Amino acid sequence: MSTETTLAIGGERTSGDDIRSQNVMAALSISNIVKTSLGPIGLDKMLVDEVGDVTISNDGATILKMLDIEHPAAKILVNLADLQDQEVGDGTTSVVIVAAELLKVANELVKQKIHPTTVISGFRLAQREACKYIAEHLAIKMDTLGEDTLANCVKTTLSSKIIGSDSDFFARMVVDAMKAVKRVNSKGQTKYPVSAVNILKAHGGSQKESLLIDGYALNQTAASQMMVKKVVKAKIACLDINLMKSKMQFGVQVLIDDPDELERIRKRESDITKERIQKILDAGANVIFTTKGIDDLSLKYFIDAGAMAVRRCKKEDLKRIARMTGATFTMTLANMEGEESFDPSALGEAEMVIQERVADDELIIIKGCKAHTSSSILLRGANDFMLDEMERSVHDALCSLKRVLESNKVVPGGGAVEAALSIYLERVATSLGSREQLAVAEFSRALLAIPKTLAVNAAKDASDLVAKLRAYHNKSQTDTARANLRWVGLDLVEGTIRDNVAAGVLEPALSKVKSIKFATEAAITILRIDDMIKMQQENKNQKSAYQQALESGSLDG
Numbered sequence: 235m236s237t238e239t240t241l242a243i244g245g246e247r248t249s250g251d252d253i254r255s256q257n258v259m260a261a262l263s264i265s266n267i268v269k270t271s272l273g274p275i276g277l278d279k280m281l282v283d284e285v286g287d288v289t290i291s292n293d294g295a296t297i298l299k300m301l302d303i304e305h306p307a308a309k310i311l312v313n314l315a316d317l318q319d320q321e322v323g324d325g326t327t328s329v330v331i332v333a334a335e336l337l338k339v340a341n342e343l344v345k346q347k348i349h350p351t352t353v354i355s356g357f358r359l360a361q362r363e364a365c366k367y368i369a370e371h372l373a374i375k376m377d378t379l380g381e382d383t384l385a386n387c388v389k390t391t392l393s394s395k396i397i398g399s400d401s402d403f404f405a406r407m408v409v410d411a412m413k414a415v416k417r418v419n420s421k422g423q424t425k426y427p428v429s430a431v432n433i434l435k436a437h438g439g440s441q442k443e444s445l446l447i448d449g450y451a452l453n454q455t456a457a458s459q460m461m462v463k464k465v466v467k468a469k470i471a472c473l474d475i476n477l478m479k480s481k482m483q484f485g486v487q488v489l490i491d492d493p494d495e496l497e498r499i500r501k502r503e504s505d506i507t508k509e510r511i512q513k514i515l516d517a518g519a520n521v522i523f524t525t526k527g528i529d530d531l532s533l534k535y536f537i538d539a540g541a542m543a544v545r546r547c548k549k550e551d552l553k554r555i556a557r558m559t560g561a562t563f564t565m566t567l568a569n570m571e572g573e574e575s576f577d578p579s580a581l582g583e584a585e586m587v588i589q590e591r592v593a594d595d596e597l598i599i600i601k602g603c604k605a606h607t608s609s610s611i612l613l614r615g616a617n618d619f620m621l622d623e624m625e626r627s628v629h630d631a632l633c634s635l636k637r638v639l640e641s642n643k644v645v646p647g648g649g650a651v652e653a654a655l656s657i658y659l660e661r662v663a664t665s666l667g668s669r670e671q672l673a674v675a676e677f678s679r680a681l682l683a684i685p686k687t688l689a690v691n692a693a694k695d696a697s698d699l700v701a702k703l704r705a706y707h708n709k710s711q712t713d714t715a716r717a718n719l720r721w722v723g724l725d726l727v728e729g730t731i732r733d734n735v736a737a738g739v740l741e742p743a744l745s746k747v748k749s750i751k752f753a754t755e756a757a758i759t760i761l762r763i764d765d766m767i768k769m770q771q772e773n774k775n776q777k778s779a780y781q782q783a784l785e786s787g788s789l790d791g
């Protein structure tokens with residue numbers, strides 16, 4: 235049935251069982267890479283790229299992105315982790331593990347002569363049922379739980395990360411930062427944009443010296459010592475314009491014989507910038523940010539006007555500041571008439587812009603932005619690797635908090651959802667009278683990969699713990715008087731099981747639902763493949779058939 239043939243057009247074709255097994259193998263090897271980093275007792279990975287840069291991470295998506303993966307099926311899993319990262323932000327390791335496990339069980343079913351199409355439709359059915367069950371039976375409204383719920387969700391996310399040991403401290407910080415950026419959009423929905431929380435990094439100090447800053451902080455100082463350090467009722471201009479002395483275009487030749495003329499050209503060159511600055515100041519700006527440079531000579535105009543100017547800002551910072559203060563990010567002063575002007579409406583507003591000494595650094599902080607509020611977190615850490623990983627962890631925490639705040643639903647973590655689903659889906663499978671029965675049953679078995687991996691990583695007896703977990707969930711689903719047992723999940727420190735809602739191990743419900751959906755879709759994408767045709771890379775040195783024939787003389791005469 236399976237074949238591997240060489241194509242006439244120069245390529246290789248693999249089909250049938252061979253290609254399916256190959257793809258499953260590739261997916262499993264990807265999942266094996268990240269498997270040991272799952273859970274609060276999971277470990278980190280160190281990755282070294284081709285130029286020797288080192289990254290240390292626990293985040294599934296980051297690890298997989300750094301690997302140079304060639305296998306097409308494995309790439310699908312890398313994309314899957316990336317998708318989960320973008321859509322949810324957390325749960326990237328889990329999604330890859332579930333997808334690989336689904337592929338493994340599916341391949342076994344196909345080997346038992348069950349057609350892939352049946353497996354696929356079974357998986358689809360199981361996924362729908364699972365998501366429905368989470369929404370109806372496992373998700374808990376946040377308001378019904380205590381005040382600590384938000385902090386607990388953050389702690390669950392942070393538990394596996396480098397800052398897990400100080401998760402209480404960081405949880406409070408992340409919750410405060412996120413609450414500060416709450417906004418209501420035009421449709422009346424409450425939103426918590428992650429991008430409104432700026433994360434800064436500074437070497438030195440311990441991680442517990444990290445702090446939350448009210449307002450948008452920039453790791454920059456005013457361009458001159460003599461500038462004002464504090465501007466109240468700030469009118470902010472965000473520019474992408476060079477305020478250096480303008481120079482004549484390269485290659486332009488001007489012939490003059492009068493030295494005064496030369497002086498006039500020089501003066502005009504510096505006047506152009508002066509006029510530009512004057513236009514901006516005349517519009518009422520008293521804080522000027524630009525992504526490009528400002529001449530030392532031009533600084534004088536700002537100092538005289540009592541304005542604060544900051545040069546060489548990062549573009550993305552300025553775009554965010556523009557959004558928050560209501561400014562327009564200006565790329566050029568040219569208007570429709572071909573002249574230069576600066577409209578006061580392009581200015582943003584904030585209550586105060588201040589240069590302050592925070593920790594060991596001078597920072598510029600914009601407080602009370604007009605359009606949207608913002609907050610900043612200054613992370614302190616011993617070295618770059620640590621700071622980068624701290625930033626990723628805080629970002630994960632912010633994302634998962636956003637999901638909880640916006641959807642208002644949480645589920646217990648520590649394998650509780652997976653165990654409950656596996657019991658439920660087994661019952662669904664038994665009630666099915668069609669061919670999909672086996673696929674649904676196998677789907678339920680694949681979900682157990684999460685509690686199993688969590689237990690193995692914590693150096694506990696996985697079979698024992700998972701069996702106990704399933705027994706409790708079975709009880710909760712068959713005996714209505716014991717329904718509360720559905721919150722039971724793993725306690726990885728003690729190696730037992732406990733009520734994870736009471737213990738405060740909570741995750742956003744949306745994260746679980748999405749990760750089951752994405753994992754199923756990715757597994758199905760790979761399962762549908764029954765043929766791979768790989769074109770041979772064209773050998774540049776090899777001459778074409780026509781050229782060979784021409785040279786051998788067979789085309790002559």
Ligand SMILES: Nc1ncnc2c1ncn2[C@@H]1O[C@H](COP(=O)(O)OP(=O)(O)OP(=O)(O)O)[C@@H](O)[C@H]1O
Nearest residue numbers: 272273292293294324325326327328393394647648
């Ligand atoms: N205190 C805890 N006790 C038991 N299980 C926990 C605890 N904290 C987290 N977990 C579980 O650990 C898993 C999350 O682990 P981890 O954060 O390493 O991976 P991820 O969220 O899938 O991926 P990533 O964070 O790399 O994007 C979840 O299944 C969660 O329920």
Ligand SMILES: [Mg+2]
Nearest residue numbers: 324325391394
């Ligand atoms: Mg996580």
